[in-house]
Amino acid sequence: MGRRRAGVLAAVVAAAGLLLVPVAQAQSSTTVTPTGETWYQADPTCTSELGCLSGTTLPPPAPPITLPPLDVYPEGTMHVAASGGAETARSYIALPLIKITGEVTGGRLVVPLDVSPDSGSALPETAQIQVCPYFGQLAEDDGTTLPPPETLCGNGVPATYVGTPSPRFEAELAALAAVLTGADGLALLPVVSEQSTWHVAFSAHDRPKTASTTAPASVTVQLASAAPDVTAPEEPVAAPEDVVPPSDLEAVPDLGTGSGTPSLGEPLEPSTAPPPPAAPAVAAPADADPAARATRPAAQLLRRPLGAAYPVMWILPIVLFLAVPWIGRLLMTDLSGRRTSTA
Amino acid sequence: VTGRLRDPRFVGRLLFGSMALAGVLLIVLGGTAAAEQPLVLLQVPLLASGGLGGLCLVVAGAGLLTAHVGRQLAADERDETDALIAELSLAVAVREAQS
Numbered sequence: 001m002g003r004r005r006a007g008v009l010a011a012v013v014a015a016a017g018l019l020l021v022p023v024a025q026a027q028s029s030t031t032v033t034p035t036g037e038t039w040y041q042a043d044p045t046c047t048s049e050l051g052c053l054s055g056t057t058l059p060p061p062a063p064p065i066t067l068p069p070l071d072v073y074p075e076g077t078m079h080v081a082a083s084g085g086a087e088t089a090r091s092y093i094a095l096p097l098i099k100i101t102g103e104v105t106g107g108r109l110v111v112p113l114d115v116s117p118d119s120g121s122a123l124p125e126t127a128q129i130q131v132c133p134y135f136g137q138l139a140e141d142d143g144t145t146l147p148p149p150e151t152l153c154g155n156g157v158p159a160t161y162v163g164t165p166s167p168r169f170e171a172e173l174a175a176l177a178a179v180l181t182g183a184d185g186l187a188l189l190p191v192v193s194e195q196s197t198w199h200v201a202f203s204a205h206d207r208p209k210t211a212s213t214t215a216p217a218s219v220t221v222q223l224a225s226a227a228p229d230v231t232a233p234e235e236p237v238a239a240p241e242d243v244v245p246p247s248d249l250e251a252v253p254d255l256g257t258g259s260g261t262p263s264l265g266e267p268l269e270p271s272t273a274p275p276p277p278a279a280p281a282v283a284a285p286a287d288a289d290p291a292a293r294a295t296r297p298a299a300q301l302l303r304r305p306l307g308a309a310y311p312v313m314w315i316l317p318i319v320l321f322l323a324v325p326w327i328g329r330l331l332m333t334d335l336s337g338r339r340t341s342t343a
Numbered sequence: 344v345t346g347r348l349r350d351p352r353f354v355g356r357l358l359f360g361s362m363a364l365a366g367v368l369l370i371v372l373g374g375t376a377a378a379e380q381p382l383v384l385l386q387v388p389l390l391a392s393g394g395l396g397g398l399c400l401v402v403a404g405a406g407l408l409t410a411h412v413g414r415q416l417a418a419d420e421r422d423e424t425d426a427l428i429a430e431l432s433l434a435v436a437v438r439e440a441q442s
Contacts, residue, residue, distance in 0.1 A: 152382075179382055309376070309388035310369075313396040320403065330358070331410060333351045335418035336425075 032219045036094035037204040038138040039078045043145040073120045076207025081199040082190040092138050093217050094185040102223040104180050107173035109219050111202050115167050116212035119201040127198040128191035129159040131171040133183030151187045355411040362404025369397030
């Protein structure tokens, strides 16, 4: 009997040890390169007295007015800008974060800047940019006035301007680690303050080679586990058409409408620290064209590190099962006569 | 304390009450951690591990505690009935002896 008890105890301790001892985690990192970029600009008609003619403020006239993209900048340049205290441009960088395996513990976004005035760059060192994960499909045209994808700016992190050796913006993505692998990419949103005017330009990954072409933005992701890197070596730079079209992906129900995206043109107040996460929400794709509206692939939603949040809970049924005889005996013990009779 | 730990009444209450209390703590822990996650996807593991596990502990602990306390009350009632019968028997015996 005693030997059996000792065996059971040893089994419980061994199981607890397996679950409680943290797995040795080796830090590794991988570089993720963009698969696409798009920049959006504020609808110029929104400044008219009639409101936004191509937006949703007014009932759309028949036929609906679709403004052609107004892109006066060199081909393949992305833009984040504010003018007179109002946002004028924001950029979205699509990243193949879906292919990251392992637990993301942090990362760094590096956006080399094109400071050539021909690209529209102006006072980039005064720019204030917030990096937010976004969810959805990007528009095909650069400089479009279509509604941009939803972002989760409750987790936004500030980007810092670094002037040497080459001008660039860098952002630590550790605060986004929890949601990074669930996002379709990163959005660079201008943080506007009163009368702030600046313009930041950088190169898309498919920008034609010119004298002012800089390296595209890149994200170095730090992984907790030593999972094999599947992003950088196998797919250095994927063209946008290489992305699996939504029709080929398994559709999942809409996760709801995100509420964390400030409207384009709406001032995004500067903040030193990101506010606490708002109500749980995952933004839905917000492309204007319903046919192009992205459907979230199930695999993308399930590509999280597997395992329970509290693995120790797996011990619970084992302990309860092993304790059944003892509990049963406790429940069948005669409790009468334990109290001293007052008679 | 050692003496109380040998008392099945106390041990049962302590064990089953602790189970229910641990379940409540787990639910609170899982809920608090889930509330800090911005994505529902990340809330599910916390709620599944903490919430469901805690709920199971609460249900099991409360059920066992209820059964244990019920047995205690039944045993007490039985003891009191036995004591009453003993007193009555003694009274009857005394009465018969006097007569």
